[in-house]
Amino acid sequence: MLQIARLQPPIRNDIAGGGEFLASRGDRLHYGIDYQIAAGSHVLVAKTCEFVKVGQAYGDTPEFKYIEVRDGDVFVRYFYVQPNPALSSGTQLFEAEWIGCAQPIGQHYANGMQDHVHVEVFYTGEKALRIPNGVKFIYRPDKDRTYVDPAAYFRGEIIA
């Protein structure tokens, strides 16, 4: 059982790259954190929130999913998690509730990447004023979202 919360799992750092927030991905950036978690591990939601939806991580690969939850104005997406089939939109999830199992994303890439859960935390729109000093964030105009450092969110530093 694994809870991504104040006690955070290690961040992926392997031959395929680093999993830090805003790590470089060629001409792009990494908008989340990759927490290294073995495929099949149970993923527990970090904070009490509302379940929003299950989405597809990649347009061309339907088996890889993300789970989106909402904590006030903050949205959190847990990528590469096979969802608990009992999740139902609009219902409350309590801290440490089981949301699904980590998927074998390393096997999918087969380039030495370790299995991990990619977590993104964002506000819709440009919300720089909501973010405390010292917390990393970036506004993405193409998505009209402000991404914040997931580690800061899990430490309770982000205003929901």
Ligand SMILES: [Zn+2]
């Ligand atoms: Zn990632």
